[in-house]
Amino acid sequence: MAKVSTMTVARVLREPGKVAEETRSRVEAVLRRTGYTPDLVARSLAISRTGVVAVLVPHLGHSSFTDTIQGMSDVLAEDGNHILVGATGFSLEKEEALVRAFLSRRVDAMFLTGTTHAPGTVAALAGAGIPVVEGNNLPDRPIGLVVGFSNEAAARAATEHLIARGYRAIAHVGLHERNNDRMRDRHRGYAAALRAARLRIRPEWSIATDLTIDAGAAAMARLLAGDPRPRAVFCASDVLAMGALQECNRRGVRVPDDVAIAGFDDLEFASQLLPALTTIRVPRYQIGRDAGLLIRDALAGRKIARRVLDLGFELVVRGST
Amino acid sequence: MAKVSTMTVARVLREPGKVAEETRSRVEAVLRRTGYTPDLVARSLAISRTGVVAVLVPHLGHSSFTDTIQGMSDVLAEDGNHILVGATGFSLEKEEALVRAFLSRRVDAMFLTGTTHAPGTVAALAGAGIPVVEGNNLPDRPIGLVVGFSNEAAARAATEHLIARGYRAIAHVGLHERNNDRMRDRHRGYAAALRAARLRIRPEWSIATDLTIDAGAAAMARLLAGDPRPRAVFCASDVLAMGALQECNRRGVRVPDDVAIAGFDDLEFASQLLPALTTIRVPRYQIGRDAGLLIRDALAGRKIARRVLDLGFELVVRGST
DNA sequence: TTTCCTTATGTGACCGCATACATTAGCAAG
DNA sequence: CTTGCTAATGTATGCGGTCACATAAGGAAA
Known part of the structure; x- marks a missing residue:
């Protein structure tokens, strides 16, 4: 339509400097008038x-x-x-x-x-x-x-923080670890911290569940019903931690006086919970x-x-x- | 490599039935051995x-x-x-x-x-x-x-619910409405409900802010500091509502006794807040x-x-x- | 004037696949 | 044995760009 070859049009698009002022404006006019949209599929094929x-x-x-x-x-x-x-x-x-x-x-x-x-x-x-x-x-x-x-180091840091606060009976609530290295490593970090402090690791205090607030609440309910009860819970996700925390709040279990809770991720809501959630901030x-x-x-x-x-x-x- | 034309290879891939058993297996062997990956870019160009x-x-x-x-x-x-x-x-x-x-x-x-x-x-x-x-x-x-x-109808329903509950001093916390039809319509729904009930619409009770929990908390703080105070707040997002609700909780303002709060979206956390959040569930x-x-x-x-x-x-x- | 650049534009092949059609071979029916 | 059909495969062309190179026109230098 502008009486030029396709090559000139291509040049107008990608290296306008190499096209004469006059031809360029002629081509550009046609491009605008026809609503031409360059085809990136073809381009992709050509330039791989x-x-x-x-x-x-x-x-x-x-x-x-x-x-x-x-x-x-x-x-x-x-x-x-x-x-x-x-x-x-x-x-x-x-x-x-x-x-x-x-x-x-x-x-x-x-x-x-x-x-x-x-x-x-x-x-x-x-x-x-x-x-x-x-x-x-x-x-x-x-x-x-x-x-x-390092998910492992982070989980370990969170758990060590709980230990440093004086808690010795510490539970873990995480996700199913099959095919999930992040959750596996967080669990490992938790266990490593307990081992290093020579604290007992109770299998019944490690719960793997789904990534929902409800599941966190249910896990906390199970822990609270257990005997002995843990005094602190490390949740491998803030989502779980929120559920756990609110479950405590609903039951009148005081946090952190009766049970301390730490989370992981520092999701937006973590700082807005009551009490605000101790957690691991990740970038x-x-x-x-x-x-x-x-x-x-x-x-x-x-x-x-x-x-x-x-x-x-x-x-x-x-x-x- | 299998001594066939590209066409036969293409057929092996898309309509294996039309290729003789013997050639097909020969081609397939080569495909597997070379780790051939069909090029969808080229295919896209060809079939548009x-x-x-x-x-x-x-x-x-x-x-x-x-x-x-x-x-x-x-x-x-x-x-x-x-x-x-x-x-x-x-x-x-x-x-x-x-x-x-x-x-x-x-x-x-x-x-x-x-x-x-x-x-x-x-x-x-x-x-x-x-x-x-x-x-x-x-x-x-x-x-x-x-x-x-309909965002408008939904917001109106939420606001009418507040009115039906007996609240007459109802505020609105939403987002900036420029280029945001959802938020504009929610605000309209709120206003329409008030108008229909012949309730006063106070401009100072309509706050537009950012989509963060913090912003919701800040908005609630402003409303609580005002005189007169609203008795109910409709938040155009649960994110804002959570901030508003937790701000009340922090200040000892009782919800819903002192101030009622309704949200919008029914995000996962809505049902887990204390008190649980009245909201609009959207699909x-x-x-x-x-x-x-x-x-x-x-x-x-x-x-x-x-x-x-x-x-x-x-x-x-x-x-x- | 001739030669040689420079600038502006065009040409043809190709990217990897699909489409439509052509070709070949094999086999049953006449 | 042809003829005609089917099944299996190949060929040519195009999708809309890009690349490398060819060509043409114009001007400066010799």
Whole structure:
């Protein structure tokens, strides 16, 4: 329509400086008039880069995961990169299926939550030759890049805090640990702290349940009904901790006088509970940002100074302990 | 490598029945050995369908939005479709930029949160000719398909409940309403209920703030400091309501005896607060599922029976009122 | 004037797959 | 033995861009 070849149009779009003023404005007029939208699919095929990054999380709808997505989105969007999300539902098989599907979609990089993956997942990723970031934990044998913190050390710090406060009868409420390295490591950190203090580890004081407030409440109810009762409870998630805390509040069990409660994650509501929740603050959003920055550098071919970023954690002591 | 043409390989992948047993196994062996991954980018270009749906939400990290994404993901994943997410940050300009970018990526369909969009957004979508679903509210003039509920009616129901409980001095705490039709309509519903009951609407009892628990607490503090004090507060989000409620709890203001509080959304924690929060339950996850189903039908070329799905809401009366 | 750059634009091949059609071989029916 | 059909495979072309290179026009330097 502008009586130029497709190449000239392409140049108007990507390197306008190399096109003569006159032709350019002519082409631009046509582009505007026709509402032309460049086809990134074709472009992707041609340059073998899609500008899409895959992000796999266990579940959308928990801000512990989606805050990370937001962080990555914020960074990647700056360069016009976008995010393909997948929810694995804590299943390694689903994760593998999603990884294969996303590789077929030729994503430029991939973010995985956690460090436990099916062998096929790892193999597929290795064959793809794209940057891979594992987040939220520190793997023994990383696939590629890592942005996380030590769940074990954090849980241990929380438990040691309880011990330092004088509690000796300390229970643990966490999630099912099958395929969930974060929760497994938190449980380990708890156990390590008890062992180091030569405190008794009672199996009936370790409860694995679902990631809901209700489940936390039910777990606390079970602990309170037990004999002996624990004097403190470390919950491997603030979600559980809220349930536990409110269950105490409902029953008139005083926190922390009768039972102390510590959580994990420092979700928004933690500081607003009564009493405010002692917890472990983790850099969810920052993990996303840093993962995004790592990916950006890797895709730009820049040298990656540190392939494993330990962003640490912070024990936030509040009224519940 | 299997001494066949690319076409035969393609057939092995998509219609194995049409390939002779012997050749097929020979090809399959090579596929497995080489770890071949079909290129969906090329496929997309050839068939001009990507199997990707764009989902725009104001913010990742609020389950009110991400639950919907999860619902859509669950449905779409069944057919191997995937989701490209975008966070608009409540900005119409960002939304428009994302819409254009996603159209360039040739997404098969698009989900938008809310019904307020920039003119350029609407125009671009109209030109694209793909299914568009607006969610979370009922638009006056829909772009295409709609899955939502009436925010105005819901807010009105909540406010009428307060009135029926005997409260006459009712305040409103919501979000900034610029570009946010959901919040605007909730505010309208509140006002409509007051007007219908011939109750006074005091401007100083309508607070617009940020979507954080802290902000809800601050708003409540302001209301409590005012003279006269409201006897009930309708919060346009449970996030705000939690802040308001806990602020009362901290100050020893009794809920609902001194001040009643109603929220909106029925987030997970609502039923676990003390007292439990009266709120409006909205079908977040179901909106995602139904949007996914509508999109699936539209893409399959099936006739869409109803282009506007009003999924309704439910007033959940609990202890806070 | 000729030569050589520079600037502006065009050409053709290719990215990996799908579509429509062509080709080949094998076999039953006439 | 043809003819005609079916089953199995191949060929050519296009999707909408990009890349490397070719070409044309104009001006400066020799």
